[in-house]
Amino acid sequence: MKRFFRIRREPEKVVPDLGVISISLLERDATLPFTIRQLNNLPENVKRRVYRGIFPPTLLTRFGIDPIQWTSANKEAMVFLKAEPNSEKVLITAQTSPDPSTEFFALELADNSLNGIELNLIVLNDPTAQRFSIDQTEDGKPTMFGTLKRNLQAEERALGAGLAPGQVRAGLRGSRLVFEQIDTFLSILGHRAYFLEPLTYASAWVFERRGFAYVRGHKLMDDIHREFQPGGALYSCLDDESTFRRQTQANTVRGRAWAIHDGILETFGARWDNIRMVKQIGRHAGVETFPGAIY
Amino acid sequence: MASRYRITRAAYLASLNDFREFIKEHCANMPGMNTEKLYDVQLAVDEACTNIISHGYAGLDPGSIILDLEVAYDKLIVSLTDFGHSFEPSSAPIPDVEAPIEEREQGGFGLFFIQQSMDEMDYQATEDGNKMILIKYLSKTDGGRQ
Secondary structure, three states: OOOEEEEOOOOOOOOOOOOOOOHHHHOOOOOOOOOHHHHHOOOHHHHHHHHHHHOOHHHHHOOOOOOOOOEOOOOOEOEEEEOOOOOOEEEEEEEOOOOHHHEEEEEEEEEOOOOOEEEEEEEEEOOOOOOOOOOEOOOOOEOOOOOOOOOHHHHHHHHHOOOOOOOOOOEOOOHHHHHHHHHHHHHHHOOOEEEEOOOOHHHHHHHHHOOOEEEEOHHHHHHHHHHOOOOOHHHHHOOOOOOOOOHHHHHEHHHHHHHHHOOHHHHHOOOOOOOEEEEEOOOOOOOOOOOOOEO | OOEEEEEEEEOOHHHHHHHHHHHHHHHOOOOOOOHHHHHHHHHHHHHHHHHHHHHHOOOOOOOEEEEEEEEOOOEEEEEEEEOOOOOOHHHOOOOOOOOOHHHOOOOOOHHHHHHHHOOEEEEEEEOOEEEEEEEEEOOOOOOOOO
């Protein structure tokens, strides 16, 4: 005897624009998500209180930054919030000194067309580590982290120093903390998930470890892993003829990422684009497309 | 207390065997489980995943399917989450199982098989993905609760 079969589609994906956040709005259904745009339309000090919740406090205090005032011991501003009224984006950056080159944290969240949240940018750099100018050409033009143009000499040095493509400095090793905090922050806003498009194979692998699943590209990641095995199409293209295509690179996340950054996927008619990942709030998807990986 | 298990695989046919084996590994020795019920669950998951692969991720580079098992004392709750196109129940054809086999339309039996194999089914499309929940009761042979 069947009990019941229920098929429903709720809630609707497009959340109504609730307008400016007010006390009366806060008193309504607490499950309705707030958008970045709504937060950006709050008065400046309210907005600052809310966005303070994005930061794990220990990420700031380890650099001597006051997690409430966002200043150094000398009362200099170290954290910067860009959240213009009516904008659907918020960018938060932090640096260890007044010199912008000491930036160690950058995070941009944005509303998407379904009133979901996109993580457009996350940078966690060790500000004391050597900087590699893979983000600009020899004549100073932006490379968009090597996606638009490439500074091959800087990239070779970065590879030699153990960085992954797209990195200008070694990482800060704080991503677990930051992603847990993003989960908390977005759950307070009423969101159940957020999305991103990984810049590189290495960043996709990191996001897997942080609990993301794939909206698009899971099969591509499986294909990549298979083809980097001895005898595979990608493995056979690691011909040691360039710094970016050495055979040992098949065994590591970074090595594969550099070869992919160098265009090796064209071997089997694929490209590193259109990969999309999702993090469900409070859930770890358990994806592992490179079992037993060495970073 | 219920036990929970999870496996996530890419949405393509080669993953179906992983799901089948995962279900067998965690459910075969459940109290009240038998070969027939285990086959029912595997069949329902096979069909649901095939729908996700063929329709949910149609035209997309396939994303993930997350299979969650919640093993309780009298029932098995199976959740399948994907991030492709959501399922439109109204667009699913109702197969004519009475028609002579040579006159039957190809396909369209996935939902029918799932309904025949499981005791309850729920489907939701939400901000964090499409979720199909399938329940199999184990304490009685007719599938009902005690």
